[in-house]
Amino acid sequence: MIEPGLLPFAAIILAGGRGARLGGADKASIELAGRTLLDRALDAVMDASEVVVVGHQVPTERPVTFVLEDPRHGGPAAGLLTGRDALLRTFPTLAVLAVDMPHLTPATLRRLHEAAVGHQGAVLVDAEGRRHLAYVLHTQHLDAVRPGREEQHNMSMRALLADLDLAEVAQVGRESEDIDTWTDLRDAHEDPQQH
Template sequence: MGAQISPGFASVILAGGTAARLDGVDKASIEVEGRTLLARAIDAAADATEVVVVGDAVATERPVTFTRENPRLGGPVAGLLTGRDALLGTPRSVVVQACDMPWVTGTTIRRLLQAGAGREGAVLVGPDGRRQLLFCVDVSALDRVRPDREAQHGAALQPLLRRWDLVEVPARGEEHRDIDSWVDLRDLDS
């Protein structure tokens, strides 16, 4: 019998970036196959005990908590920590996902949690070996390396990820693809 998935994970969805390469369009509202990117990210987090979206509040089919980093547009580390602070419960782990990865599913998240069992977490890796903005991390590990409020604004995510013992999980199919530009959106199905 394989390792068991840790019970009680929460999801933090990062949906509050500038989308500079998309001319400032709200990424969360972009539709792919009839569903917004935010709705798809929330669908992928269906097994979570709670979902926090770091971004502007919009109507959703599932109850979620919306929050914003202060000051706004602080980047993924500020978004992650703001999302952590907004959690109502105390989960064992947190799954962090960018809202612009339309092919991430609940199966993807379960694979990460399974792979990260017994370690501090797991991160999705694309075919090029690049770590994606989709990972799970034990809350205790996150809280141990938490930068102070001033240091988190504008901080890069990769140095923070390197501080944890994360299993790299190869993406299957298109899970690793994100939408950062109009070209990415155009080429989504290719």
Template sequence: MSGAQGGWDAVVLAGGRGSRLGGVDKGSIRVAGRTLLDHALDAVRGAARVVVVGPEKDVPGVLWTREEPPGGGPAAGVAAGLRHVRADVVVVLAVDQPGVTSSTVERLLAVGGPAVLVDEDGREQWLAGAWRTGALVAALPDDPRGASMRSVLGPLLPAPVAALPGEARDVDTPADLER
């Protein structure tokens, strides 16, 4: 799937509360010597425009925004990010998936339609996918606060893209961080 006018854009969700990690800013957590935000930005480095939804940091080349209200959940974050997307195709990625790489993103985009990463157990990883921007905007409820990503994205019938080992792991708890 390639976007018109120079490719695709990316929305990186970095505004979660990190409550199961003691309230830390997930984007600042270090994994393999780099922050989770650095891992996510590297994964979407091919994007024409990168929008990060979360507390602003000193990172060049990134457009920052916040969901309303802050902490409104991932659907609210996607809605906030989409307001700044210009390409016909958008990759949506959560900041807490250090196993997602630019190769993962290339595989999602190669499907040619909506696509979502699927873990080893067959579960969709709704915050690792490639979408037609217009369809994603239309799928969001008028008030996206608290809406489940499954309810928003499932009806778009994305093609499953099998995750490679470790690719779909996320960092939600101290045990996840230890892995």
């Protein structure tokens, strides 16, 4: 159910990383406080009208489309564009997030959507101003900067979106934290009041 004032949007969850620093573990299936990282990401995009997960298929609580990025292990930009192609319908905006950011919420996505108005998209930034893999992008502007298939391989998200006017949205609490290592996972369990 879409909140009043929020236009229909699609969400792309990037879950196709190799998890190298986690010994090759499938990040989407890692559990935090009894819920998988994928379930947490799906919670964050609960307002989305359609969801594509770029990664291996696993059971989910809501209907989603699974797709593997093309080219395989081509990186987040290739994953985003593969996810874009897998959408059944075209929406004015796309929410894009990494599966390993367990502190994202629907409120995060709402703030990104609000900030994207009058821009070509919005991106979440941490206290130091670093951009993280949580975006809202206007679909037409993403399509306009799309490179050829060969160029997509190993292209960074920064390079793909370099020409877009993205509003920067400051994190609230731990929103920008991601899980790249087992230490990160342990820290994610900690009481946020300790941070």
